[in-house]
Amino acid sequence: MTNSECSQLLFICIITLTPLFLNNINFAFATDPFLQQEQDRIVSALPGQNFNVTFKHYSGYITVNEEVGRTLFYWFIEADHIDPTSKPLLLWFNGGPGCSSIAYGEAEEIGPFHINSDGKTLYLNPYSWNQVANILYIDSPTGVGFSYSNNSSDFLNNGDKRTAEDNLIFLLKWFKRFPQYKKTDFFISGESYAGHYVPQLSQLIVKYNSATKQDSINFKGYMVGNALIDDFRDQLGMFQFMWSSGMISDKTFKLLNVLCDFQSVEHPSKSCEKIWETAYEELGNIDPYSIFTATCHANDNQRVKRKRSAGRIRSVYDPCTEKHSTIYFNQPEVQKILHVDPNHKPEKWQTCSDVVNTNWKDSPRTVLDIYRELIPTGLRIWIFSGNTDAVVPVTSTRYSINALKLPTVSPWRAWYDNGEVGGWTQEYTGLTFVTVRGAGHEVPLHTPKLALTLLKSFLAGTSMPTLEPPTLTAAY
Incomplete structure (x- = not known):
């Protein structure tokens, strides 16, 4: 590439992405982006919605690869505010890899529209995150939820690198479609395997912004929860949490440390697999994603999966929420309201795609290097952890944070919500760590009020709340 070409394509030179990725930066939009917005706007009540909302929401598709027709489905829910553009914009990811952010993030965690046990009616989440922010959900990567490709082999070739690249293309095109949010403070959040998605996309955004000054994204920071x-360190912490919580034997704990040798979570050896089978037998029929809550008995032969994927968990209030989502989003009238293309809808909508999960191509063993790269940039970076999750437990997260060797700014302390301990927190140079008391793998599902308190502090860039001093009353 010549110097002239490099100056014209500085983005590509800095990020060193493939020519195929470059080709997809050529945006094709209607002259009036607000016309496309209106086409994507959901103007009717959702099926089973017997309550009114005052905010607007939109759903549709954005193609991230024109050559093969690789297209991502999104659902954008504006902040419940008279001027939503005055509120931050938050992009949310679930993990897996292969799980739908709409199935989990919107329908049972942070979104306003939650599904009742009949799988056909909705209720309004009183702790929806769109009370304080505009929320954008993407079914990512292709093959997840309602996202599709004209080339079915795309579903067999997903991985971390292409997912991050596609998500960046999606964002750039989405901001073209919703230009009123271009100057809004933009944040990214997610949980579990999104512990890869979120920092990887953040890294690409920072590099993109450094390469283009006129069309930069107003990116302010990211927050991940119970994140790989x-x-x-993830496995080291997992073994220790299971053992210290009394779920596995001393013998199994020792063998896990010896035979698994802290290998790749995604690619354990045969000897490691075998001792994991023993560990699962000792665990019994519990939900390791939320060790103190009930399991769903709708499908009693569904045992804990060896593949420790994000999102395959049940609610503290209703352990069968995944089943309810499957019923709801497979209804033709729901898909019609959400603007699902009937020519590209999945044969059967699933909360998570086993095809995507089992054919994942690249997954680095660590993203700590990305943290080391991004912390000096001044981004707001928070990590939170529900302390009843045994899959990516608080012990794992603490080991990873300790590996960064960051100076402490504010030492370990309890934080409070309405006078009760909500969890514990410590602030480091460039990073804040928050634990959430009584929450499992999906913090906003198990402790929705505490999760909303966490979000408010993160968006404001303030410390977690302290205990209010008692009000003194005069003595008479």
Whole structure:
């Protein structure tokens, strides 16, 4: 590439992406982006919605690869505010890899529209995150939820690198479609395997912004929860949490440490697989994603999966929420209201795609290097952890944070919500760590009020709340 070409394509030179990725930066839009917005706007009540909302929401598709027709489905829910553009914009990811952010993030965690046990009616989430932010959900990567490709082999070739690249293309095109949010403070959040998605996309945005000054994204920071960060420390912490919580024997704990040797979570050895089978037998029929809550008995032969994927968990209030989502989003009238293309809808909508999960191509053993790269940039970076999750437990997260060797700004302390301990927190140079008391793998599902308190502090860039001093009353 010549110097002239490099100056014209500085984005590509800096990020060193493939020519195929470059080709998809050629945006094709209607002259009036607000016309496309209106086409995507959901103007009717959702099926089973017997309550009114005052905010607007939109759903549709954005093609991230024109050559093969690789297209991502999104659902955008504006902040419940008279001027939503005055509120931050938050992009949310679930993990898997292969799980739908709409199935989990919107329908049972942070969204306003939650599904009742009949799988056909909705209720309004009183702790929806769109009370304080505009929320954008993407079914990512292709093959997840309602996202599709004209080339079915795309579903067999997903991986971390292409997912991050596609998500960046999606964002750039989405901001073209919704230009009123271009100057809004933009944040990214997610959980579990999104512990890869979120920092990887953040890294690409920072590099993109450094390459283009006129069309930069107003990116302010990211927050991940119960996140896969580092395979070595994730497994070390997992074994210790299970053992210290009394779920596995001393013998199994020792063998897990010896035979698994802190290998890749995604690619364990045969000897490691075998001792994991023993560990699962000792665990019994519990939900390791939320060790103190009930399991769903709708499908009693569904045992805990060896593949520790994000999102395959049940609610503290209703352990069968995944089943309810499957019923709801497979209804033709629901798909019609959400603007699902009947020519590209899945044969059967699923909360998670086993095809995507089992054919994942690249997954680095650690993303700590990305943290080391991004912390000096001044981004707001928070990590939170529900402390009853045994899959990516608080012990794993603490090991990963300790590996960064960051100076402490504010030491370990309890934080409070309405006078009760909501969890614990410590602030480091460039990073804030928050634990959430009583929450499992999906923090906003198990402790929705505490999760909303967490979000408010993160968006404001303030410390987690302290205990209010008692009000003194005069003595008479």
